[in-house]
Amino acid sequence: MSSLSGFSALLAGLSFAGGRNAKLKLIADWLVATPDPDRGWGLAALTGGLDLPGVKPALIRALIEERVDPLLFRLSYDYVGDLAETVSLLWEPRRGDEAPGLADVVERLGRLSRGDGPAVLAGLLDRLDESGRYALLKLATGNLRAGAGARLARLGFAQAFGLAVDDVEELWHGISPPYAELFRWAEGKSDRPDLSTRPLFHPFMLAHALEAPEELDVAAYSAEWKWDGIRAMAVRVAGEARLYSRDGNDISRMFPEVTSALCADAVLDGELLVRGDGAVGSFNALQQRLGRKTVSAAMLEQFPVFLRCYDLLFDGCEDVRQLPLMERRARLADVVRGMDPAWFDLSPDLEAGSLQALAALRAAPPDPAIEGLMLKRRDSAYVAGRRAGLWYKWKRDAMTADCVLMYAQRGHGKRSSFYSDFTFGAWAADGALLPVGKAYFGFTDAELKWLDQWVRTHTTNRFGPVREVEKALVLEVAFDSIAASTRHKSGLAMRFPRIARIRTDKPAAQADTVEGLRRQAG
Amino acid sequence: MAPDVADWLTVSPQGLYLPTADAWIDPARPMARAIITHGHSDHARGGHGEVLATAETLAIMAERYGAQPGGRPLAHGEAVNLGGVRVSLHPAGHVLGSAQVRLERDGAVVVVSGDYKRSADPTCAPFEPVPCDIFVTEATFALPVFRHPPAEAEVARALAVLAANPERCLLIGAYALGKAQRVVALLRAAGHDAPVYLHGAMLKLMALYQQLGVELGDLRPAAGMPAEALRGHVVMAPPSALADRWSRRLPDPITAMASGWMRVRARARQRGAELPLVISDHADWDELTATVLELRPKALWVTHGREDALVHWCSMHQITARALHLVGREDEAE
Numbered sequence: 120m121s122s123l124s125g126f127s128a129l130l131a132g133l134s135f136a137g138g139r140n141a142k143l144k145l146i147a148d149w150l151v152a153t154p155d156p157d158r159g160w161g162l163a164a165l166t167g168g169l170d171l172p173g174v175k176p177a178l179i180r181a182l183i184e185e186r187v188d189p190l191l192f193r194l195s196y197d198y199v200g201d202l203a204e205t206v207s208l209l210w211e212p213r214r215g216d217e218a219p220g221l222a223d224v225v226e227r228l229g230r231l232s233r234g235d236g237p238a239v240l241a242g243l244l245d246r247l248d249e250s251g252r253y254a255l256l257k258l259a260t261g262n263l264r265a266g267a268g269a270r271l272a273r274l275g276f277a278q279a280f281g282l283a284v285d286d287v288e289e290l291w292h293g294i295s296p297p298y299a300e301l302f303r304w305a306e307g308k309s310d311r312p313d314l315s316t317r318p319l320f321h322p323f324m325l326a327h328a329l330e331a332p333e334e335l336d337v338a339a340y341s342a343e344w345k346w347d348g349i350r351a352m353a354v355r356v357a358g359e360a361r362l363y364s365r366d367g368n369d370i371s372r373m374f375p376e377v378t379s380a381l382c383a384d385a386v387l388d389g390e391l392l393v394r395g396d397g398a399v400g401s402f403n404a405l406q407q408r409l410g411r412k413t414v415s416a417a418m419l420e421q422f423p424v425f426l427r428c429y430d431l432l433f434d435g436c437e438d439v440r441q442l443p444l445m446e447r448r449a450r451l452a453d454v455v456r457g458m459d460p461a462w463f464d465l466s467p468d469l470e471a472g473s474l475q476a477l478a479a480l481r482a483a484p485p486d487p488a489i490e491g492l493m494l495k496r497r498d499s500a501y502v503a504g505r506r507a508g509l510w511y512k513w514k515r516d517a518m519t520a521d522c523v524l525m526y527a528q529r530g531h532g533k534r535s536s537f538y539s540d541f542t543f544g545a546w547a548a549d550g551a552l553l554p555v556g557k558a559y560f561g562f563t564d565a566e567l568k569w570l571d572q573w574v575r576t577h578t579t580n581r582f583g584p585v586r587e588v589e590k591a592l593v594l595e596v597a598f599d600s601i602a603a604s605t606r607h608k609s610g611l612a613m614r615f616p617r618i619a620r621i622r623t624d625k626p627a628a629q630a631d632t633v634e635g636l637r638r639q640a641g
Numbered sequence: 642m643a644p645d646v647a648d649w650l651t652v653s654p655q656g657l658y659l660p661t662a663d664a665w666i667d668p669a670r671p672m673a674r675a676i677i678t679h680g681h682s683d684h685a686r687g688g689h690g691e692v693l694a695t696a697e698t699l700a701i702m703a704e705r706y707g708a709q710p711g712g713r714p715l716a717h718g719e720a721v722n723l724g725g726v727r728v729s730l731h732p733a734g735h736v737l738g739s740a741q742v743r744l745e746r747d748g749a750v751v752v753v754s755g756d757y758k759r760s761a762d763p764t765c766a767p768f769e770p771v772p773c774d775i776f777v778t779e780a781t782f783a784l785p786v787f788r789h790p791p792a793e794a795e796v797a798r799a800l801a802v803l804a805a806n807p808e809r810c811l812l813i814g815a816y817a818l819g820k821a822q823r824v825v826a827l828l829r830a831a832g833h834d835a836p837v838y839l840h841g842a843m844l845k846l847m848a849l850y851q852q853l854g855v856e857l858g859d860l861r862p863a864a865g866m867p868a869e870a871l872r873g874h875v876v877m878a879p880p881s882a883l884a885d886r887w888s889r890r891l892p893d894p895i896t897a898m899a900s901g902w903m904r905v906r907a908r909a910r911q912r913g914a915e916l917p918l919v920i921s922d923h924a925d926w927d928e929l930t931a932t933v934l935e936l937r938p939k940a941l942w943v944t945h946g947r948e949d950a951l952v953h954w955c956s957m958h959q960i961t962a963r964a965l966h967l968v969g970r971e972d973e974a975e
C-alpha cells in the first residue's frame with residue numbers, strides 16, 4: 120500500500136468517525152504506523168502547516184472538462200457540492216505507473232510552476248485511485264483544515280507517543296514539516312530539540328469568562344482593561360524579531376513597523392491596536408491591516424499600529440513564565456520603558472479595591488476600544504491555554520459569544536444575491552459543533568460582502584439555498600439573552616442575536632463551548 | 642423515429658396508463674387495475690382492484706399491505722392480452738420478483754423497466770435486455786460520479802473491519818426489502834456462516850425471502866440478545882434505526898450503511914455511517930448508459946432520478962430522450 124492511500128484512508132476515516140476520541144485514535148495509529156517523512160507531511164497537512172503554492176480551482180475544472188462533458192461535470196458538481204470530491208469521482212485514470220507516495224506528491228506540488236500545473240496534476244491523478252485522488256486534490260488546493268483540525272492533530276501526535284500536549288505545543292511552532300526532529304524526540308531516539316536560539320511563538324495564556332463576579336476574591340486579582348484589538352506576541356531572540364497572531368501565524372510582514380521596532384530580546388504578550396485621534400482606533404481599522412501580504416506606505420500612515428503590552432514571557436533569554444504575574448509585570452514595565460513608545464506601551468494596572476469599584480470601571484471605560492476588564496491572579500504563572508481560576512475576562516457587554524459559522528443562506532429582497540443569514544454554533548464536549556443561533560444583521564455592507572465571499576469560497580456542502588461551510592470562521596455574536604430551548608440541537612436559543620464582529624484573528628477551536636453558554640443561560 | 646403509441650399508452654405526472662385496458666403501471670394512488678414492477682413502496686401501493694405482478698411481488702405486497710385479493714400472478718415471460726395490448730414481465734435484477742413490463746401493440750414495443758441493475762445479485766433473477774422501440778428507464782444514479790464498486794469487495798471490506806475489531810459488532814443499515822437480503826447473501830458468499838442478528842422490522846421480509854427459496858443461512862432476532870453475545874457479530878437494521886435509541890444497546894457498533902448514495906461523502910456523513918458501503922440495487926452511470934447503448938431504443942423515456950444528466954448524455958449520442966417527471970417516485974432509501 121502506498122503511503123498516499125494510507126493517508127487518504129485516514130482522511131476518509133476522519134470524515135466518517137463519530138467522536139473526537141475515535142478521530143484521535145485514527146490520527147495516533149496512523150502516525151505510529153507510517154514512516155518518515157510521509158507522516159510528517161501528513162501531520163503538516165492536517166495542521167494547516169503545509170505551504171504549497173496552491174492549485175487554483177479553475178485549473179482543476181479545466182482539467183476535468185477536457186475529460187468529461189462540461190454539463191455532466193456541472194450537474195455532478197452541483198450534486199456532490201465539493202470540487203475535489205467531484206473530480207476524484209469523475210476522473211478515469213489512464214493506468215500504468217505505480218501510485219505516488221505522500222512525500223512524492225508534496226515534493227512535486229511544492230515545485231509546481233504555473234505552466235506545468237495541469238500536466239503534473241493530471242499525471243498524478245492518473246496514478247491514483249478514487250480516495251487517493253481526493254487526498255491529492257485536497258492537498259493541492261490547500262483545503263484540508265477542517266474545524267478543530269490542527270489542535271486535534273497535535274493531540275493525536277501527543278497521544279501517539281505518550282507525550283504531554285503542552286510540551287508538543289511549545290515545540291510545535293519551532294519545527295517545520297516534515298518534523299523529523301520532533302518524531303525522533305517523540306520516539307525517544309534523541310533529546311528534546313533545543314529551540315532556545317530561535318524567535319518562536321509560545322502558546323498564549325487564555326482567560327475564562329467571569330461568570331460569578333460576586334464569588335471573586337478581589338484582593339487576589341489584579342485588574343487591567345480588556346482591549347479590543349488583536350492579541351499578538353512580539354518575540355525577539357538573538358536580535359531576530361517576529362510578531363505572531365493568536366494562533367501562532369507569523370504576522371511580522373503585516374506589521375513591519377512594530378516588528379522592526381522591537382529593540383531588545385524579549386517575548387511580549389499584548390494587544391495590537393490602531394492609534395486614533397487621542398483614543399485608540401477601531402477594530403475595523405485593524406482588520407484592514409490584517410491579512411494583507413504587503414503593507415503600503417499609505418496604510419502605515421492611515422492606520423498606525425502599536426502593541427499595548429500586558430505580559431512578559433522571556434526577559435532577554437531568561438524564561439520568566441514561572442514567576443508570579445506581579446513580578447512579570449514589574450519586569451515588563453522595565454522592558455517596555457526601554458522601547459519606543461510609538462510602537463510599544465504598557466497596559467496599565469487599574470486601582471480597584473472592591474467589586475463595586477471594578478464594576479464601576481467596567482461600566483464606564485475611558486476609551487471606546489475597551490471592551491471590559493481582565494482580572495488576573497496576582498500570583499499566577501504564565502501557563503498556556505485556558506486554566507480555571509487564573510485569568511478572567513469580564514466583558515462590558517456581558518452577552519457576547521464567539522461562535523463558529525456553520526451554514527449560510529441566501530437573504531431576501533435586496534440581499535437575495537448575498538449569503539446573509541448565518542447559522543453559527545458552539546463546541547459540545549465531544550468535539551461536535553452544535554448550532555446555537557441564527558443571525559442576519561449586525562454587519563456592515565462591506566462585512567456582508569466579505570462574509571458572502573468567504574461563504575462561497577469555503578462551501579463544503581449545499582442543500583438548496585443553504586450552504587454548509589468549513590468550520591473555520593469565528594463570529595462574535597452579541598445577544599440580549601440566552602435561554603434553554605428545543606429549537607437548536609444545543610438546547611439553547613439566543614434572543615436578538617447579531618453579528619458583532621468577524622474574528623478572523625481567532626481560530627475556530629477557541630470559540631465558545633455549549634457548556635459555557637449554558638452557564639450564561641443560568 | 643419512435644412509433645407513436647399515444648393511442649394506447651399515455652404519460653401524466655400520475656404515471657403510465659394504458660387507456661384501452663384501463664391499467665396503470667406503478668400508480669401512486671389506488672386504481673382499478675395496476676401492473677406493478679416490484680415491491681418497493683414508491684412503486685407498489687396497497688388498495689388496487691386488480692394487480693398484475695410476479696408471484697414474488699404479490700407475496701411481498703401481501704406481507705406489506707395485507708392480502709391482495711385482486712392479485713393476478715404473471716410468470717417472467719408469460720404474456721396476457723389487456724385491452725389489445727400484449728403485456729409480459731421480464732426480470733429486472735433489482736429485488737426479488739422485480740420485473741420490466743413489456744408492452745406490444747401494432748408491432749410497436751415499449752419496455753418499462755421499473756428499477757433495475759446489471760450487476761449480479763444472488764437474491765434475484767438477472768436483468769434481461771428486451772429489444773424495444775421505447776425504453777422507459779429510471780435514473781436514480783444517473784450522474785457520472787456514481788460508479789458502484791463490486792458489492793463483494795464492499796462486503797469483504799466490512800468483514801475485514803469486523804475481524805480487526807472483534808470486541809465490537811458490525812451494524813449494517815440497509816433497506817429492509819432487497820438490500821438487506823442481498824447483503825446477507827453476500828456475507829454468506831464471503832464465507833460468513835455465523836448467525837446474523839436482525840432488527841425486528843427486518844424479520845418478516847427475511848422470512849419471506851427464505852420461504853420463496855432464497856438461501857440466507859442462520860438468521861436470528863437481535864431483540865433480547867445480551868450485548869456481550871453480539872460482540873464480533875453482524876447485526877442488520879433499517880437505516881432509520883442506525884442512530885436511534887435501538888442501537889444504543891449494541892456493543893460499540895461499527896456503524897455501516899449499505900447504499901449507492903454512500904459514494905458521496907456528504908451523504909454518508911448525513912447518515913452518520915462510520916463505514917459507508919457502496920452497495921446499490923440500482924444501475925450506476927455505466928450500467929445505465931451501457932444498457933441504453935445495448936438496447937439502442939428509438940426513444941428513451943426517463944422516469945425518476947437525475948434525469949437531466951441522462952437526457953443530456955442521450956443528446957450527445959443522438960438518442961431521442963425525454964424526462965417524464967412522474968410524481969411520487971423518491972430516491973429510495975436504497
Ligand SMILES: [Zn+2]
Nearest residue numbers: 681735756973
Ligand atoms: Zn425499487
Ligand SMILES: [Zn+2]
Nearest residue numbers: 681683756973
Ligand atoms: Zn424506484
